[in-house]
Amino acid sequence: MPLNGTNHTVNVFDDSPYFKSLSDLDAWAKSPSNKLKGVMPYHSREVVEGVQAHNRGKLLVCHDYKGGYTESPSALSYTFNFWPYCDTFIYFSHHRITVPPSGWTNAAHRNGVRMLGTLIFESSGEEDCLRLLVGALPKCKTGPAIPHGDTSLPLSPHYAYLLAELAYQRGFDGYLLNFECPLRGRLEQTRILAAWISLLEIELKRRVGSHAEAIWYDSVVLTGDLRWQDRLNHYNLPFFIPSSGFFTNYTWPPHYPSLTAQYFISLDPTHLSRPKSLHNIFVGIDVWGRGSHGGGGFGCYKAISHIDPQFLGLSVALFGQAWTWESEQDKPGWTWDAWWTYERKLWLGPTNESEPITLPPPREGEPECPHGPFLPISSFFVRQPPPNPAALPFFTSFSPGVGRLWFVRGIKVMQTDDGWTDVDKNCSLGDLAWPRVALQWEHGEHEDALPELSSELCMTDAWLGGSSLQLTSSTPGSDAEDAFFRVSGCLFKH
Template identity: 65%
Template sequence: MPLRGTNHSPLAGDEAPYFTTLQALDDWASTPKAKLTGCVPYTPRSDLQGTSGQRGKLLVCHDYKGGYTEKPDALAYTFNFWSYCDAFIYFAHHRITVPPSGWINAAHRQGVKMLGTLIFEHAESEPDCLRLIVGRLPQSKSGPAHPNAAFSLPASPHYARLLADLAHQRGFDGWLLNFEVPFRGAVEQARALTLWIGFLERELKRAVGDHAEVVWYDSVIINGQLRWQDRLNAFNLPFFMPSTSFFTNYTWGPQLPSLMAQYLTSLDPAHHAKALRDIFVGIDVWGRGQHGGGKLACYKALAHIDPRFLGLSAAIFGPGWTWESEQDKPGWSWDAWWELERTLWVGLGDGADAPAIEGTPSDAQCAHGPFQPIKDFFDVSPPPNPARIPLATSFSPGVGRAWFVEGRRVFSAAGAGWTDVDKTCTLGDLLWPRPAVAWHDTPTAGAPPRAVPALTMDDAWLGGSAVALTLTLPGSDADDAAFRCVWAPVQSLALTPGVPYVAVLVYREAFPDGAEGDVGLLAKPLDAQAGELDIDITPLGALCGDLANGWRRLAVRLLLPAPPEFETAPKDVALALGLVLGVAVEVPALALSLTLTLGALSAYPETLPSAIEAKPKLIWADFAHAPPPGASGPAARLSGVLTWETGEHAPPLANIRLTGPEDPTPAWPPAVRAPQYAYCNVYVIAHQGDGVGLRPEDATFIGTTGLGGRANRFYVDPACLPRELDNAQEVRFYIQGVTERGAVLPWEDCVWVDVSAQT
């Protein structure tokens, strides 16, 4: 959450973010814990028409500076290329690394699984490594009913249950298992561990769901020795079989991916149900022993993994290299990082200079071409169908330097900016590195226009950023060049035929002198080679118009034709949602440059005419004093926990017209559930004395929800409160809801609570 102030208390964040020992996990589990209500549930992506399930997948393992580095009062590393990614591992070197709630939400909104890490490394972890298998020891004297001469090490499901329950309680989807210590129990301990892995997978499916995953990292082998194999083979196969997938070490040679594929296909299918895409071949972005050298040369390793054609998957380890390796260099800035990050993942676009890639000794074994970004090896995957979870983006990379609410700046971060991974949303997955712009219905318009996207943190509709899309139209002497239409794709979507959707864009335009134009919303097939689709696109005039602070809103209804009734339920269709810009110019022979600022984009199912949609409403708010331990000073008198209740209300009811008790028409139509909340903004203002009215518009923004994974709750940290409240005896807090569709609740549907300073 963006929070006013600096040096905030840990009470504002996640509770028990990680565990350093299994005993610490036992202590945590000794008292019941309620499931976090502020975490977005995992929603899978659609099974799309025309796609194959045989291509390899992408797993990202972030391994950034030991984890848990994000702070609400500084810019930090975030990940923003979710549409190429299938699963994300939050990695750190604690025994049990739990993904922060903000990272879980960012991944789940894009249909990406989020996994935690269970790691054993160095000699000090050996006792816990054995304890994991045998379980928690009893406090009483105990033993077998009869001696057993054929002893083998038993496996207990105790910690499998606890880890599965932890994943359920925190809202994530599984675990990476990383055993980087030798087993003193040798084969017996290794075999017992495979039984325990089976426990874990079953317990995860019980507690989390069938989508849960267990990923085994290539480390120990069947005799208990720590021997990285850099591939799947007979020495580590027993660990893979009870797991969901396999993550190889990264010091492999160029021949090993194809050799590994041959090995998997040689296995008896009666004894396994694994596919090539279940093997994630590791790539270390830092380049430690990596073929090709890692860094911007990761494409050399990806070429051998060949996810599109060979079908193996890839695991990108340590992509935070783009930040961590550069942050101490002179002149470094967030903008410099963003350029390097884009280069690694999507490239810099047509016409941009490709980075120079140095060769490594491993390159002598094979020939590699010029630089390719990671995206070249994977397809864009649209986020989940908006009928299951609405698409809403304010084009936020999870960081910013200010905070905007409906185009008004309500907060400016002092100096270092802010980070809130919970606010990460798609940046428009078809915009980067350059959108594939084309003339629309203007076949003779000549050379295509050029489009350059840029993130701006100086202006926004909601949150901390927007996308400034600069379009350059070449001059033309053609007869029809005075008016031309440009198509610019922005975001991929997966929609169901026969289901009506609403798409909404908030934007601001800047046409130069001598030009004017109109902006529209349009949808086309995501695959340009797929041909035209019969998409019914209807403007929704009631939702369109001018907004505050120079912004405008467009809304359309999208409907793909339903299949004939006798056909089976259709798969979803992948579409590109974008802009069509009609431009009229006085002098068409001159090149023209204009900028559209994209503030928000959303898509959600349309409410049927036979129903009404309930409206979200905050009902009440409460406050409990709870200053941080050791806190003192004036602000501590007003610190504590804000909570509130959410509800919904129906629109005003017109006349009830019933003809009598047998009238089959309901007195009022059924109500569809109101949109849920994405987050809430929190404000504060001091009471001015008797008879002085207070207005929410005059209150000071102090932060948003989203940092602790708990819905309807905000911790008022002393650092959040403005100094003008130091002598206040009573203040009023306002809570303002923002829905999952990106709509800010009007103040009449928001709440306040009065709080007296604690003496």
């Protein structure tokens, strides 16, 4: 089409939400494309004062939701709202290359969280898996090449460069590397793969920034066999060494996290390509409970207690956290508001502290492992502030990224029948407002009981956007002449 007096060709791969093969990625790279506008750059968080956060394990959330790309602009969809506890978020799907939607990337970056895409090779991906290492091969017009005595594989930086360029142009921060198909080249192919991971790391940090990550998922081992280990050991160490981090499979028995820690501590630091610590190892937990200790769901705390991010220092990789939505959405009486209550209960605990929590039954055949009462996921991690407002101005409209109406300066300008979802609008909901508003007397001057204050999201009234935070107060009356109270302060802890 004509544009400013020139011919402009639209590359159909410029805005592809994902790529089904490496050849699709090559086709994208053949036409000029520009960095996507409107994607917020990553800004790191400030160090939390008084907390040895650098010695504590971190939280990685892997968002595997119905194949990905399911957000509907004309319906209320799942969104994630616990960024202060999360350090890295992976947008996962079963396409060869998963590109996080820009709205998800903005929501993460707004809170100082890295956003990763996924590079995955499953049962049908063996040919592409080999192509990744040797590069895009030219088509031969004279027939197949004649083999020579040297059977070693070449190592090409081609796809390391393209994947880093893709991350730069779409504004995300790296990849989860999920190689779930056997490597027929055996040791030769795994050796080259480990070297290729180093190339990808270098290209990502060069093109995206020093914060970029390439995280290896526990899958194939050094022999080329597909054998999940459920922990770090000498079979998968060659892939951990060049990567930013290691994401274990989730079917481990209770003693495996401590074995992983012991194995890591036994390693000679000079053998690692860069300094690493226990928090670079993310121990997997499936929230659906498929083979996970504790049975997933509200039993996740049992698995996290063995990983022990606070004292042992291992990190947690939470897989399929949208279980709260998927497992409940077809049940009678399900609404977005019911889900939000259910979701908060898993992450923050119930609004009523005395409310009983139904836990999943122990896995069949698993030895008894005593645990205390339910603990919400957030209780295991440091609540992190968003980036410094001097670097990234802080703004919130108390939006979970969904709504039913839209307001501008308090005036309703849009109304929908089924609601809307726009993850780009997701912002802080007030980290001190849930599950119960944190109240205290000013300067600690009173010994009287604090008034009761509850919080909820209101989607029927707002100043800007689709929602507001509604606080409801209840306090006993008094006949004293000097009786008064004032609710003030902040709903955020920075």
